[in-house]
Amino acid sequence: MLRLVIVFALWATPSLADLQKIGDKKAFLDTLEGRALNIGLFNLQINVMPNGAIEGSAVGWGITGNWDWKDGLFCREMDWSGYLVSYDCQLVESDGNKMRFTSDQGRGTSADFKLR
Numbered sequence: 463m464l465r466l467v468i469v470f471a472l473w474a475t476p477s478l479a480d481l482q483k484i485g486d487k488k489a490f491l492d493t494l495e496g497r498a499l500n501i502g503l504f505n506l507q508i509n510v511m512p513n514g515a516i517e518g519s520a521v522g523w524g525i526t527g528n529w530d531w532k533d534g535l536f537c538r539e540m541d542w543s544g545y546l547v548s549y550d551c552q553l554v555e556s557d558g559n560k561m562r563f564t565s566d567q568g569r570g571t572s573a574d575f576k577l578r
Contacts, residue, residue: 481555487531493556499575516540
């Protein structure tokens with residue numbers, strides 16, 4: 463049940479003001495350089511590596527995965543300690559301090575992360 467709560471939190475968080483779409487891989491990597499994606503409530507930290515790897519943890523369980531940039535979208539698949547987080551291409555927006563990922567190519571639910 464806890465896993466479902468965390469997965470829901472990854473996709474349904476409050477809105478951010480003044481977000482700008484990130485439309486290319488270089489801008490995405492420049493925004494993330496030296497920083498991790500965080501949601502403090504779940505002790506969630508995700509590191510998105512330039513080589514296409516994803517590493518992190520949430521509530522003490524490891525997160526691994528892979529990502530790529532396709533047609534202006536962040537496309538990823540992850541495993542959260544045995545729970546598969548399905549492949550999805552997401553719209554990315556940022557204000558420089560926070561980043562929002564919106565599932566289903568920008569038509570689905572969103573997850574807001576602090577950049578630390």
